[in-house]
Amino acid sequence: QVQLVESGGGLVQAGGSLRLSCSASGRSFSRYAMGWFRQAPGKKRDFVATISSSGGNTYYADSVKGRFTISRDNAKNTVYLQMNSLKPEDTAVYYCAATVIYGTYREDRYDYWGQGTQVTVSS
DSSP states (O other), X not given: OOOEEEEOOEEEETTOOEEEEEEEOSTTGGGSEEEEEEEOXXXXXXXXXXXXXXXXXXXXXXXXXXXXXXXXXXXXXXXEXXXXXXXXXXXXXXXXXXXXXXXXXXXXXXXXXXXXXXXXXXX
């Protein structure tokens, strides 16, 4: 079992930055690839980024490539999402999730989910 808790969301102006954190419980965090997803109001949940269990490989959605960076610290059981050059269309609830399958953008392949953190980007 892995329990995930996101933090770091908030209100920011367009062009600004935020760093989201996702803290995991349990001793098996380093076995899991981790992902970030987001859901805007009235829309389906979309893939944002994923990172391998070791942190050596990452993959991003085209919409955030070059602006967002996913990273992890296995010693702290934490995964991060650094978000730069934020746009109003980045406004959403952001979720972290854990999977044993690296590189997947399919949310049905993720086994554990956090409760989400709201990110709002004003224009």
